[in-house]
Amino acid sequence: MTVTQPMPSVYFKSPDVAGYPDVPFEEKQRLFDEVKSDIRYKDYLYGCYECGICVAACPSARFYDFSPRRIAQASAREDVELVYQQMQEDIWECSQCFSCLRCPRGNNPGGIITIMREVAVNNGLASAKEALAGYSRIIYKIMSTGTQVSPDMLQRDAFPDWGPETGDVSENLDLWRRALPSETLHTTSTGWEVSERTLVELYLIWLTTGALDMIAEIDRSLHSILSELMEELLEDEGIEI
Incomplete structure (x- = not known):
C-alpha cells in the first residue's frame, strides 16, 4: 500500500478569515x-x-x-x-x-x-476599516467642535461593541431629548467653548505623530475633510506646515 505524505501546511491556502479574503x-x-x-x-x-x-x-x-x-x-x-x-x-x-x-x-x-x-x-486591513467605520464621525466632531459623542450619534450599527445600551439609547431618543437639556442634544459646543488654538494644537499632534496618516489608511475622505478644515485655522494662527 502506498502512503501519501501530507504536504507542508505552507502549501495550503487557509480559508477566508472572518469573511475577509485570505492573503x-x-x-x-x-x-x-x-x-x-x-x-x-x-x-x-x-x-x-x-x-x-x-x-x-x-x-x-x-x-x-x-x-x-x-x-x-x-x-x-x-x-x-x-x-x-x-x-x-x-x-x-x-x-x-x-x-x-x-x-x-x-x-x-x-x-x-x-x-x-x-x-x-x-x-489598511479590512477588519480595521470595518471596526473603525463608526468612529469617523467622532474624529470629525473632535476636530470641528472639540467634543466627541452626542446622543444622536449612539446608533446600534455604528457602535456594536458598546453593548445593548447603545440600542436602548438610539431607540429612545425622544425620551432622552425630554430628559436632557436641549443644549446637550447634538453637541456640547454650547456648554463650553473650545479655542481654535486648542484644535490647531490637536491637529498638529495628530500630524506629527502619524495619527493623520493612520486616518488616511482607514478613511481618505475624512482625511481630506480634516486637512481642508484645518488649513484655514492654521493660516489664521500663522502656522506653516
Missing part, C-alpha cells in the same frame, strides 16, 4: 514582523504560564469569545497564521482596559493588541 503567507509574515519590530514589543511579551489570571480579569472575555492569553501565546509561539487571524478578529474585541497587566510573568496582552491594531490600521 499569502508571506504577507502574514510581513505583518507579524512589523508587530515584532515595534520598540514596545519586547517589553510586552515574556512568555505565558497559562495561569489564566489575564482571562479572569478581562471584561471582554466575559462577553466575547476572547482571550488575552491566546494573544500572548500566539505571539510567543510566533504562530504567524493565528496572529493574522487575531488581527482580523480578536484584537477588535479588546476593551483596552489593561486589566491583563495583572499577569505574574509581566506580559502585557493589551499592549501587544495595541501594536497589532496599529499595524492593522497602518496597513
Whole structure:
C-alpha cells in the first residue's frame, strides 16, 4: 500500500478569515514582523504560564469569545497564521482596559493588541476599516467642535461593541431629548467653548505623530475633510506646515 505524505501546511491556502479574503503567507509574515519590530514589543511579551489570571480579569472575555492569553501565546509561539487571524478578529474585541497587566510573568496582552491594531490600521486591513467605520464621525466632531459623542450619534450599527445600551439609547431618543437639556442634544459646543488654538494644537499632534496618516489608511475622505478644515485655522494662527 502506498502512503501519501501530507504536504507542508505552507502549501495550503487557509480559508477566508472572518469573511475577509485570505492573503499569502508571506504577507502574514510581513505583518507579524512589523508587530515584532515595534520598540514596545519586547517589553510586552515574556512568555505565558497559562495561569489564566489575564482571562479572569478581562471584561471582554466575559462577553466575547476572547482571550488575552491566546494573544500572548500566539505571539510567543510566533504562530504567524493565528496572529493574522487575531488581527482580523480578536484584537477588535479588546476593551483596552489593561486589566491583563495583572499577569505574574509581566506580559502585557493589551499592549501587544495595541501594536497589532496599529499595524492593522497602518496597513489598511479590512477588519480595521470595518471596526473603525463608526468612529469617523467622532474624529470629525473632535476636530470641528472639540467634543466627541452626542446622543444622536449612539446608533446600534455604528457602535456594536458598546453593548445593548447603545440600542436602548438610539431607540429612545425622544425620551432622552425630554430628559436632557436641549443644549446637550447634538453637541456640547454650547456648554463650553473650545479655542481654535486648542484644535490647531490637536491637529498638529495628530500630524506629527502619524495619527493623520493612520486616518488616511482607514478613511481618505475624512482625511481630506480634516486637512481642508484645518488649513484655514492654521493660516489664521500663522502656522506653516
